[in-house]
Amino acid sequence: MQPILEMRGITKTFPGVKALDNVNLKVAEGEIHALCGENGAGKSTLMKVLSGIYPHGSYEGDIFFRGDECRFAGIRDSEKLGIIIIHQELALIPLLSIAENIYLGNERAAKGIIDWSDTFERTEELLKRVGLKESPKELITNLGLGKQQLVEIAKALSKEVKLLILDEPTSSLNEKDSAALLDLLLEFKARGIASIMISHKLNEIARVADSITVLRDGASVSTLDCEGGQVSEDDIIRDMVGRSIEDRYPPRTPKIGETVFEVKNWSCEHPLHSGRKVVKDVSFHVRAGEVVGIAGLMGAGRTELAMSLFGRSYGKNAQGEVLVHGRPADTSTVSRAIASGICYVTEDRKGYGLVLDEPIRRNIPLANLSGISNGLVIDEAREIAIANDYRDRMRIKSSSIGQECINLSGGNQQKVVLSKWLFADPEVLILDEPTRGIDVGAKYEIYSIVNELAAQGRAVIVISSEMPELLGMSDRIYVMNEGRFVGEMPTSEASQEKIMATIIRSSGKA
Known part of the structure; x- marks a missing residue:
């Protein structure tokens, strides 16, 4: 199969950290290509470069789509070519209808007036393609997460998708909805639509992927060919973490x-x-x-x-x-x-677990402010000492305790949340x-x-x-x-x- 996409020597640097280091990625026409790696390996950053969220000039390297070099100034440029990204946090507006969400920013209009008849008709066709029976007028807030994910895919189809990028598409879905989504990707493959799937669920990757690129510490370390079922989960894990994990769950002798x-x-x-x-x-x-x-x-x-x-x-x-x-x-x-x-570590670490635009040092003491204060005054030296202690104990990967939590990987964000509650004893x-x-x-x-x-x-x-x-x-x-x-x-x-x-x-x- 001919490549629909080639990314060559992609390097992306943020202040104090190299997020991508000479990464290469090649995706064939009509294939499902999985992107694996630990949190912070650079998967989402690479896809943001591809989709134009990080524009040309903010990174080094070259992108070729269908043989032509691409220099995207923004996400609209990539979407014009049919490169559509669906993020882990769905970008739907709850109190708008399915049809309004699908065509938001891409309205079916003539002379500034929306053609609602055409909008609803086209939405109905798209919903049939993704297996949804809901009315185009149904509000997003009335749909479960699985159906919302399908609406996002229908939205991608409305933009004549050629390459669909899905970032952790099944992370919030139950097994039934996850299986339905994977079946849909296989249908798209049969129609010639290529997909890049970022996922930590190795069993799902093994089920649908034609090939797998593994990133580690911002570099592409291997590309595995899944033809014939020759790739095992242990092979993927070894490349992801640089070592084999003999037992997925550390041994424990309970003392109850x-x-x-x-x-x-x-x-x-x-x-x-x-x-x-x-x-x-x-x-x-x-x-x-x-x-x-x-x-x-x-x-x-x-x-x-x-x-x-x-x-x-x-x-x-x-x-x-x-x-x-x-x-x-x-x-x-x-x-x-x-x-x-009693302490509760929420499933929604970004919405309820952390103050994302605050640094690590401010988040860790939040559930036990009395532990770092003298009366009503925060003891900054104590705050810094506590934050550094938990950063070391929990092996939180960050530039410093001053790094904002929004810039941490998901795994490191979770460690900050756990640190917050452990400090509450x-x-x-x-x-x-x-x-x-x-x-x-x-x-x-x-x-x-x-x-x-x-x-x-x-x-x-x-x-x-x-x-x-x-x-x-x-x-x-x-x-x-x-x-x-x-x-x-x-x-x-x-x-x-x-x-x-x-x-x-x-x-x-x-």
Whole structure:
């Protein structure tokens, strides 16, 4: 196959750091090309160079598309050629319709007047191509994440896409929606549309990719040909991290003690719909040194449970009892939940976990300001010492503790969030999707941190949509469906099949 894209010797430098160092990438016509690497390896930066977000002149090297050299001044230039990028954070406007979102900035208009009939007709055709049955007039806010992702792809098709770039397209999707999206990429391949897929989910890459380029520390280290199924996940991991990871989950010998955290008959209602219970009469416990997993499909109520327990951050009319070391805990506000020894690492580190435009040194003490202050005055020397200590302990890769969190990779952002809560010295730590959107090397480091916390006698709760992760990390697993806990099993007796069977048997009964 002839290359549709060649990137030669791409070098991109930011103040104090070389993000890309002589990177080469070649994508053939109609192929699915995966881009792998640890967080901070330069994957997203390379795609921003390709799409014109970083314009010509801000980097070194050459881009050739269909044999012609390209010097993009902005994203509109790349889109004119059919190079369309879909970012991990979807760029849809919730209170506009599907049709309005698809043609925003590319309106079907004559003499300044939008032709709504043509807009809706063309949108309907695009939705059929991506397998969506919704009306073009449906508001984006009424769609789940999987369908929103398909709207983004329909938007790309409206611009006559020739090369589709997807940055972590399945990171927020459940298994069913992820499979549907991958099937769609294969359909596009059959139609001659090339795709570049950035993903940390190696099983998904193995399923659809024709070839894989691996980046490490800003350089392209290998291109692997997937024809004939010759490439293994271990091969990819070795190239990504520069070493083999023999065991994805670090070994741990649990030392489980007395019950630290107990929840009895906990319920809460939807924040906007009175009387509609989202969490229904949930009871569970976690012991010292124990890692407890909560499994369930998207929409089961796991995040809602965690947030409602953490200072009533979600829902209303929460009822039930929370005990820490056998004593009632006041969780009526976030500050009181923290004072009771309960901390929550959100699944949305960018929206809720960090103040992105503040540096590392300001983010780490946020949940325990009294630990760096004298009365009402921040002790800057103490703040700097604490931030440097956690930067070293958590192996946060940054130019300094003065680096703004928005410029950190996803894995390093997650380490800053964990540092923030560890500095608060919790008895109970609730981790919601702790490794979402981070690479296998960073995942291993997060797993090691969880093991250390358990070894210190803390009670750890892990919510994850990746069942292998729950099975690899947890001592015991609760299964949640439709707002209730519908099963409990020690990990030694658990399997993905058993968890799914528990969910299926309980559906409609909750």
